[in-house]
Amino acid sequence: MSAAVSHPFVMLLCRPAENIITSELTTIARLGGLELGRDLIPVRMLRASDEEIAALDLSQYSGVFISGSEYGFGDAAEQRTDAQNAMEARTVAVSQRIIDADIPAFGMCYGMHALAVAGGGTITHEYAEDIDAPQISVTNAGRQDAITAATPSPFQAFVGHHDAVGVMPDNSVVLASSDACPVQMFRIKNNIYGTQFHPEIDNEAMKIRTAYYSGAYFDPSTAQAIEDMRQSADVKGANELIASFVQRYAR
16 A cells, blocks of 8 residues: 555464564565554564453454464463463454454464354364465355455465364355365455465565474475475465455555
8 A cells, every 4th residue: 555544454463483473564564565563553462461452442443463373272281371371362352352343354374263263163173284385266155255256266375284163153154265174264244354374474474484383383304395385386366365355444
């Protein structure tokens, strides 16, 4: 966008890794044509207090982005920290407010899961995906949606996750799907979107993530194969969803 929006977007950041947070913010701003700090306001969910999150007036923003995270809703109790549990509770509480008011929102991976749980859905490990850039298809419902109607089908997008949506949330439709993961994108009510894939990750941003997640999401011995995949992947169709969301809801 060439001029500042009168109501900025807010981005809820749900991870502790500052280098990934920086990449998320700069990439979302660039893909959406937004100026960071003016049109896109970051909120770090791990740093904010419960009172600060509860006082966040979502009606003052054009829309809400909810980031991914190395945390997972399906993590076992012994893996969790107090910080993770607190952040998860805050994110689900905000997601419930978003759903109740049908506030424009775009949750990515972990952000999608927060929306799903808040909306009455469930999370499963059944549809986990290793780091890759699979082919994803737009559904018939997606062809009727303002955000995904012009998205090429199939399109490539970067993925890498343990959790996925099992049972869909209430009042939702599947907008995109793949062979390995049936719910790659959904819409709740009229204005709330979630993606299992990462439309906020372009080829350069993926390089930062593969360096950070080596040994966690993939075996270091497969690093060269993942780098080859990263360089050859064409994820522009997925990246354009960020601009589509911003253009539809900016005010």
